[in-house]
Amino acid sequence: MRPAAATPEELAAALRETFGDRPISPGRIKLEIPRLAENGNIVPVAIAVDSPMTAEDYVQSIHLFAERNPLPRILEVELGPHNGRARVGTRIRLAVSQQVRAVAVMSDGTLWSTAADVEVTVGGCDP
Amino acid sequence: MSQFGKVWVRLSENPKRGDLVEVRAMVMHPMESGFRLDNVGHPFPRHIVTAFACAYGGSEVFRVKLYPAISTNPYFVFYVVATESADLLFTWTDDRGEVATHNVHLNVA
Numbered sequence: 001m002r003p004a005a006a007t008p009e010e011l012a013a014a015l016r017e018t019f020g021d022r023p024i025s026p027g028r029i030k031l032e033i034p035r036l037a038e039n040g041n042i043v044p045v046a047i048a049v050d051s052p053m054t055a056e057d058y059v060q061s062i063h064l065f066a067e068r069n070p071l072p073r074i075l076e077v078e079l080g081p082h083n084g085r086a087r088v089g090t091r092i093r094l095a096v097s098q099q100v101r102a103v104a105v106m107s108d109g110t111l112w113s114t115a116a117d118v119e120v121t122v123g124g125c126d127p
Numbered sequence: 128m129s130q131f132g133k134v135w136v137r138l139s140e141n142p143k144r145g146d147l148v149e150v151r152a153m154v155m156h157p158m159e160s161g162f163r164l165d166n167v168g169h170p171f172p173r174h175i176v177t178a179f180a181c182a183y184g185g186s187e188v189f190r191v192k193l194y195p196a197i198s199t200n201p202y203f204v205f206y207v208v209a210t211e212s213a214d215l216l217f218t219w220t221d222d223r224g225e226v227a228t229h230n231v232h233l234n235v236a
Contacts, residue, residue: 046204
């Protein structure tokens with residue numbers, strides 16, 4: 001059976017499971033994703049974090065979530081100062097029009113987040 | 128049988144020490160999400176790449192955990208600082224234990 005889409009509550013649960021009760025602030029992270037995705041099977045996305053990427057101050061990980069996909073998690077990336085630039089790009093599936101959320105974990109332990117709304121013309125579950 | 132197909136990797140050309148190298152890597156893989164149904168309503172079993180990693184000169188510089196929401200033929204672009212002439216080793220692992228690897232030498236001026 002096809003599971004129902006994840007709900008914003010499931011996204012909240014996934015965020016809690018991953019980050020516990022640590023506060024997540026808005027800012028320092030940017031989502032490059034089209035406002036309108038004609039094909040939900042291949043939606044180009046890049047996540048860029050404002051960080052000097054030095055040994056003292058760098059991005060540890062980037063997490064991407066979809067609030068209304070069958071599973072809220074999309075990917076988790078581990079980074080470090082050797083990357084020089086905190087930007088990652090890939091291609092994702094979005095089942096329906098929804099909000100995509102990115103969270104960055106910094107080396108100082110702070111968490112930063114942003115979200116983007118994407119309109120999906122043809123959903124990405126039946127390629 | 129492994130469902131991994133061709134690997135495609137591109138790096139910025141002729142980096143000097145300290146330059147940022149853009150790395151683009153893709154592997155052919157169905158990334159069957161497990162949510163797609165056949166014509167009688169049964170789901171196709173899930174078969175996805177679960178991990179992608181890149182090591183530069185033997186130490187890991189990039190790692191991704193993938194979920195079914197990553198598109199067919201997973202593609203990533205990321206960056207690494209050119210520090211030495213060394214091999215970049217790319218490794219993809221899927222949920223059936225199959226592994227694809229690819230080696231590219233990075234020449235640093």
